[in-house]
Amino acid sequence: xxxxxxxxxxxxxxxxxxxxxxxxxxxxxxxxxxxxxxxxxxxxxxxxxxxxxxxxxxxxxxxxxxxxxxxxxxxxxxxxxxxxxxxxxxxxxxxxxxxxxxxxxxxxxxxxxxxxxxxxxxxxxxxxxxxxxxxxxxxxxxxxxxxxxxxxxxxxxxxxxxxxxxxxxxxxxxxxxxxxxxxxxxxxxxxxxxxxxxxxxxxxxxxxxxxxxxxxxxxxxxxxxxxxxxxxxxxxxxxxxxxxxxxxxxxxxxxxxxxxxxxxxxxxxxxxxxxxxxxxxxxxxxxxxxxxxxxxxxxxxxxxxxxxxxxxxxxxxxxxxxxxxxxxxxxxxxxxxxxxxxxxxxxxxxxxxxxxxxxxxxxxxxxxxxxxxxxxxxxxxxxxxxxxxxxxxxxxxxxxxxxxxxxxxxxxxxxxxxxxxxxxxxxxxxxxxxxxxxxxxxxxxxxxxxxxxxx
Ligand code: UDP
Numbered sequence: 001x002x003x004x005x006x007x008x009x010x011x012x013x014x015x016x017x018x019x020x021x022x023x024x025x026x027x028x029x030x031x032x033x034x035x036x037x038x039x040x041x042x043x044x045x046x047x048x049x050x051x052x053x054x055x056x057x058x059x060x061x062x063x064x065x066x067x068x069x070x071x072x073x074x075x076x077x078x079x080x081x082x083x084x085x086x087x088x089x090x091x092x093x094x095x096x097x098x099x100x101x102x103x104x105x106x107x108x109x110x111x112x113x114x115x116x117x118x119x120x121x122x123x124x125x126x127x128x129x130x131x132x133x134x135x136x137x138x139x140x141x142x143x144x145x146x147x148x149x150x151x152x153x154x155x156x157x158x159x160x161x162x163x164x165x166x167x168x169x170x171x172x173x174x175x176x177x178x179x180x181x182x183x184x185x186x187x188x189x190x191x192x193x194x195x196x197x198x199x200x201x202x203x204x205x206x207x208x209x210x211x212x213x214x215x216x217x218x219x220x221x222x223x224x225x226x227x228x229x230x231x232x233x234x235x236x237x238x239x240x241x242x243x244x245x246x247x248x249x250x251x252x253x254x255x256x257x258x259x260x261x262x263x264x265x266x267x268x269x270x271x272x273x274x275x276x277x278x279x280x281x282x283x284x285x286x287x288x289x290x291x292x293x294x295x296x297x298x299x300x301x302x303x304x305x306x307x308x309x310x311x312x313x314x315x316x317x318x319x320x321x322x323x324x325x326x327x328x329x330x331x332x333x334x335x336x337x338x339x340x341x342x343x344x345x346x347x348x349x350x351x352x353x354x355x356x357x358x359x360x361x362x363x364x365x366x367x368x369x370x371x372x373x374x375x376x377x378x379x380x381x382x383x384x385x386x387x388x389x390x391x392x393x394x395x396x397x398x399x400x401x402x403x404x405x406x407x408x409x410x411x412x413x414x415x416x417x418x419x420x421x422x423x424x425x426x427x428x429x430x431x432x433x434x435x436x437x438x439x440x441x442x443x444x445x446x447x448x449x450x451x452x453x454x455x
Contacts, residue, residue: 042117042151043158047088049113052102052246054441060245061441069441072448073107079164079451080188081111086126086172088115090312090340091279092241092370093169093195099244099440100447107444112161116173122151123314126172131317133171133209134283134365135200140208153179164188165451168216170195172314175212189454192233193220195241197283197365197388201228217454222368222389237450240392241368242443243377243434248346250377252354261351265338267306272417275356277308277349277371278363280321285362285385287328288406290335292360292383295410297334300417304334308344308352353378357423358416362409366390373438376400376430381423383412393438399429 058066081104085093097113104111118126125144132138152172156179166188168174180186192213198206206228213219218235221227227236243250253261262269274293278284286307293305307325311318322337329335338344353359359375361384366372368389375382376393384390386402394400401416403409416423 041158042154044114044116044155047113047115049098049101052106054103054106056246057441061439065441069107069445076451077108079109081109081165082163083113083167084173085169086116087312087314090310095370096241099247103444116155118151120316121147124316127315127317129171129205130196132202132205133196133198140204145208149175152176156180162187167191167193169193171209174209177215178212181215189217191218191220192216196367198226198228218450239443239446241370242438242440243370243373244440249350250374252378253351258351258355261348262355265336267304267336269355271302271304272300272357273304273306274358274360274413275306275352276360279312279315280309280318280325283363283365285364286325288362289360290328291406292362292409292413296413299414306336306352308338308349310340358383358413363387373434377434379427379431381416381426383409399426399433
């Protein structure tokens with residue numbers, strides 16, 4: 001695919017803090033100075049995905065599930081489906097599309113995945129929008145709206161193809177439909193999929209997005225309390241995310257491989273490991289994770305804390321939070337901040353999850369939290385923030401622990417570090433919960449049901 005660039009102007013953003021609270025939390029806003037003319041023609045890019053065969057899942061989910069999927073897919077054979085989001089790597093949406101798209105193909109649908117294009121300022125604006133929708137006090141300024149609409153419009157007007165179902169993920173591409181409708185180019189059914197925790201969304205961010213959401217034929221949310229005000233979409237569906245038990249991320253490496261990988265990063269596999277796998281993001285509360293570790297270390301001086309992060313292309317805030325966490329961790333040799341830049345990929349994440357003693361997910365907001373699901377699937381006891389989608393996954397005390405602050409999380413971590421039996425009991429229950437509710441085959445069925453209801 002060719003990206004045509006003409007009359008490029010360099011765009012100079014200003015930096016200034018927007019509000020007391022934003023400044024206190026270290027947030028800097030980019031004020032957009034819109035260019036006179038359109039400068040870059042942006043086209044969505046196609047993401048190549050591997051082949052996956054639905055039959056391979058039979059031994060994990062059973063005959064009945066596979067048969068139901070095939071029956072539901074029958075009337076949808078040949079349906080053209082495209083998923084649109086804003087990044088091909090980093091974060092839960094990309095993680096899921098690498099499975100959803102090939103499995104839809106395996107069931108006979110013609111599924112594709114396209115990613116919108118944007119510059120750094122666009123992704124800064126969309127990250128602010130994301131933060132504001134998750135409840136951070138950031139105003140959605142006129143400049144931000146203009147920047148957002150300018151880039152989304154370019155993507156929309158260059159969107160090619162004729163699809164029966166278009167599934168648009170998250171706020172970044174949400175307004176595309178608006179521009180296609182205005183241009184009388186809407187084809188097929190459009191579904192907006194919200195992955196974020198909008199329980200405490202700021203009014204101006206929600207109100208900005210609402211007219212664009214209302215254009216859709218359907219919207220999918222993870223929980224009903226994420227819908228702040230009534231929607232006018234044709235249909236609202238509630239679908240929880242899921243993991244792929246056959247992805248490299250979720251296949252557990254042999255103990256020797258785990259040892260080899262973990263030693264490579266200087267972490268001692270013979271000492272207890274607390275692990276948090278997350279983008280560096282205020283909502284993932286990496287500083288709270290460090291506090292938890294410090295309190296636990298008083299009881300267990302041998303314990304180590306490992307952060308695994310992937311730096312997503314649509315998340316420019318990641319570096320800011322990486323630095324913040326690194327400064328907060330200081331010179332402690334038992335705290336490790338590792339990322340995809342040091343070769344942390346699916347195999348490494350899986351090895352660390354499998355080898356850790358306790359998995360932490362100290363989130364303050366969490367649309368769902370696939371990292372929680374992944375660790376639960378590996379039979380790990382997870383201590384996680386009592387927020388958002390984590391509440392759908394962990395039944396407190398039974399298959400994990402829900403916490404509201406670092407003191408509580410340290411108490412739970414200490415309890416788990418000191419008691420192997422509890423770790424095993426909680427971990428086994430965690431695995432069962434994922435088997436029952438959060439595997440990709442269940443989510444595929446939910447998608448098929450939705451498509452059939454819109455047909
Ligand atoms: N992830 C990864 N490598 C990392 C950090 C995260 O592959 O170094 C993956 C993680 O395993 C999970 C996804 O990114 O599959 C994060 O999804 P989640 O729903 O937990 O959070 P999000 O980033 O979407 O807010």
